[in-house]
Amino acid sequence: MxxxxxxxxxxxxxxxxxxxxxxxxxxxxxxxxxxxxxxxxxxxxxxxxxxxxxSHLAQSLRLGKSKVIVFMVEDISNQFFASIARKIEEKAYKSGYKIIYCSTDNDPEKAKALIDTFKVRSVDGFIITPTPALESTVLELLEEEFAVLLFDRWIPSIDCSYVVVENEKSAFEATSHLIQNGCKNIGFITVESDQIQMIDRLQGYGHAMESHGLKKNVFMLPFHNLSEFGASSKIQQYIQKNSDLDGLFFATNYLAFEGLQALNSLKKRIPEDVLLVSFDDHYFFTLFQPNISAIEQPIESIAEKLMEGMLMLLEDDESSKPDYKVTLPNILHIRESSDYKI
Amino acid sequence: MxxxxxxxxxxxxxxxxxxxxxxxxxxxxxxxxxxxxxxxxxxxxxxxxxxxxxSHLAQSLRLGKSKVIVFMVEDISNQFFASIARKIEEKAYKSGYKIIYCSTDNDPEKAKALIDTFKVRSVDGFIITPTPALESTVLELLEEEFAVLLFDRWIPSIDCSYVVVENEKSAFEATSHLIQNGCKNIGFITVESDQIQMIDRLQGYGHAMESHGLKKNVFMLPFHNLSEFGASSKIQQYIQKNSDLDGLFFATNYLAFEGLQALNSLKKRIPEDVLLVSFDDHYFFTLFQPNISAIEQPIESIAEKLMEGMLMLLEDDESSKPDYKVTLPNILHIRESSDYKI
DNA sequence: TATTTTTGATAAATCCTTTTAGCAAGTTCC
DNA sequence: GGAACTTGCTAAAAGGATTTATCAAAAATA
Structure with missing residues (x-):
């Protein structure tokens, strides 16, 4: 048959x-x-x-190129990564590439194991959101001449192509926005993390506060199992303890979601009692009443640059030392209706 | 080097x-x-x-098995599909399989082209949410002895393994819930679609209404470009025209989101003015005030059954005629606080 | 001692392509 | 007429594994 x-x-x-x-x-x-x-x-x-x-298999074996790219993110079910996956896919397939995806859960061991598996599979390139402690593994990949492109976050200590966004600048702008609207005591809610993009966001907030002579107020949640950990109630406690808060900056949208629940439980009104802004926009923020201000990462551009960069790295004829380092601007959406401004 | x-x-x-x-x-x-x-x-x-x-490449060539499964959905950036992708991935990798994903946009031509591409790539199996008019293509795959597993929707006319949920039953239950809470005029908001799962949901609603002697009231939106098409304002018009509506059943969560915006614009209160229920649960529904009732598809079970079935089909030693047909129950989450019930 | 078995290994075919090197036969040139 | 090209095509190696069939030497049997 x-x-x-x-x-x-x-x-x-x-x-x-x-x-x-x-x-x-x-x-x-x-x-x-x-x-x-x-x-x-x-x-x-x-x-x-x-x-x-x-047979692509035979061709790959003969030519040593598989036309497969690995898309390795923290969690493919995360809306941000899924959206990028969608765009990447389209562009890749147009160029005859296939995409295999995998999620690291930000676990270095898992990431290393996955990379090991894929090296053997003779994939051509890796698009990676690096976990902590991944320097040496990425370095190995580069030495073995795979095409490697980091995104969302990069690794300062090694010379590797990347596509990221202006985390610090946008955090600075968003914080400044809150300050200009009268906030004097802005809390920055983030997770414990040594990931560069989180550090940058924190720094942007910090610089804005400092440059206006305001006191910083940072609340860090443990990284893992956010919702199981009762992130919402932790945030609630934080807000209660800091009764003078008049602004909140959430470092990611899932933190903002937890925060919204906390504010709801506390019967805090937005924007009368507190002004909000969140990193990472979400469809939800425009649906919520009132709409929530947020920093939108330019998904389309990120995906575009990722594939553009990846194709460049792949088609590079082993001669030059290809370098593709892109930092994209975000879009700050101010959404509280102006009537409400303090 | x-x-x-x-x-x-x-x-x-x-x-x-x-x-x-x-x-x-x-x-x-x-x-x-x-x-x-x-x-x-x-x-x-x-x-x-x-x-x-x-070298897996060489092994695949020799053995005729690539240990690659294609996960072909309508849109990988859709939260539902992305969540399943995440679970599938985990299970597949554990069994030594890799997953390539792709999105069809529910376009038969696109789906056919993708399937063609993958056949050549010598993948071992296909997990597919079939687009319309895909019978013949799926049939071809089966004839060529690929492992094929449909999900989310199935194709009644052909004998192919699938994993789906109880669409009709759950829609019946949800509608009955609205009726039991006093709704007499329930609108069913859906999209024009001949996809079996949408038809089943509509039928479930219809049977519930009929069995209570109530008049059906169905609003169909055109399928494509929902938000560009101004779905929210279309729904708004529909609600205005049908001023006696006291319940709304949204056939999918993205319709519910559009509906919520419409209700908000119309200053309709939930649940005082209208009771809601939506197919496909979403994190958002628990965040929204008041919480929105919804039918949750059991993502974990779906993913589990998908991989279980796929592995069964793959490991089948060409002898038997493997058959894996699973219909899973959903979970109806009633969320309006009971104080509010009409 | 002669024959059969067992042991411990291997040569070569196969999966399907790409690509280098080369070979006959026909043309051109002087 | 003989050297030098051109033309049109092909044999065979390579890429990295799996697997069948086979083989020489040692051990067991008669």
Whole structure:
């Protein structure tokens, strides 16, 4: 039953010619290799007739390129990563690349294991949101001449291509926005993390506060199992303890969601009692009443630059030392209606 | 620079033995093939020493199995599909399978093109949310003896394994819930679609209304470009025209989101003016004030059954006619606080 | 001692392509 | 007429594994 796939060999045999000739014709090298137009046409016709498609597996083995890119993120079910995955996919498939995805949970061991697996699979490139302690592994990849592109966060200590956003600048702007709207005591709610993008966001907040002579007030949640950990109630406690808070800056949107629940439980009104802003925009923020201000990461551009960079790295002819380092601006959406401003 | 990978051939040469022997040892057939323990140990040690890993590409070529599964959904950035992707991934990787994903946008042409691409790539299995008009393509896949597992929706006209949920039953229950809480005029808001799961949901609603002698009131939005199409304002118009509506059933959560915006614009209160229920639960529904009732699809179970089924289909030794048809129950979350009930 | 078995290994085919090197036969040139 | 090209095509190696069939030497049997 299992229809045996026709191979180039079958074609050659059927037409009584050599494999080489068929291969040349298939790869558009008929002219170059001086195959007569007559034979070329005959072969092409036959190929169409039997619906022959070459085996990518064999091609990959022979050519040493698999046309597969690994998309390795913290969590593919996270809206941000999923959205980028969607865009990446489209662009990759257009260029004949396939995308395998995987999630690290930000666990270095898991990330290393996954990378190990994929090296063997002879994939061509890696798009990675690096976990902590991944320097040496990434370095190895680079040494073995894989195309590697970091995103969301990068690794300052190694020279690797990346696509990131202006975390510090946007956090600075968003904080300044709160200050300009009268906030004097702004809490920055984040997670314990040594990831560079989180550090940058914290710094942006810090600089804005300092430059206005305001006192910083940072609340750090433990990184893992946020909701199981009762993040919402932890935030609630924090807000209660700091009764003079008039502004809150959430370092990510899932923190903002938890925060919204906390504020709701405390019957705090937005924006009358407290002004909000969150990093990472979400459809939800425009649905919530009142709308929540947020910093939108430019998903489309990120995906575009990622594929552009990846293709550049992949098509690089091992000569130059390719370098693709992009930092994209975010978009700050101010959403509290102006009537409400303090 | 580019470290050439060591192959089985290199190992054989270095140790002055044959490739066959090395292969036997690698595949744990040393005993069976009567390789001396002495040599086995020596080879195993050497393999560890040089850190040899077999080429999956070559193995796939030889064995005709790639250990790759395609996960083809309508839109991978959709929270529902992304969540399943996340779970599937975990289970697949544990069994040594890799997942390639792709999105069809529910476009049959796109779906066919993608399937064509993957057939050539010699993937082993397909997990598919079928688009309309995909019967013949799926049938071809089955004839070519790929492992095929449909989910979210199935194709009644062909005998293919699937994992779906009880759409009709849950819609019936949810509608009954609204009726039991006093609703007399319940609008069912859905999209124009001949997809079986949407039809089933509509039927569940219909049966519930009929069995209570109530008049059906269905509003269908065109399928494509929902938000660009101003779905929210269309729903708003519908609600205004039907001023006697006291309950709304949204066939999917993204319709509910649009509906919530519409209700908000109309200053309709929930649950005082209208009771809501939506298919497909969402984190958002518990965050929204008041919380929104919804039918939760059991993502974990779906993913579990999908991988269980896929592995069964894959490991089936071409003898039997494997059949894996699963229909899972949903969970109805009633969320309006009871004080509010009409 | 001669024959059969067992032991411990291996050569070679196969999976499907790409690509280098080369070979006959026909042309051109002087 | 013989050297030098051109033309049109192909044999065979390579890429990295698996597996069948086979083989020489040692051990067991008669």
């Amino acid at each position: 299992a229809k045996k796939k026709t191979s180039i060999k079958d074609i050659a045999k059927s037409l009584g010619i050599s494999i080489t000739t068929v291969s040349f014709i298939l790869n558009g090298k008929a002219k170059e290799k001086r195959i007569s137009e007559e034979l070329t046409l005959k072969v092409e016709e036959y190929i169409k007739e039997v619906g022959y498609k070459p | 580019a470290k050439k990978k060591t192959s089985i051939k290199d190992i054989a040469k270095s140790l002055g033995i044959s490739i066959t022997t090395v292969s036997f040892i690698l595949n744990g057939k040393a005993k069976e093939k009567r390789i001396s323990e002495e040599l086995t140990l020596k080879v195993e040690e050497y393999i560890k020493e040089v850190g040899y890993k077999p």
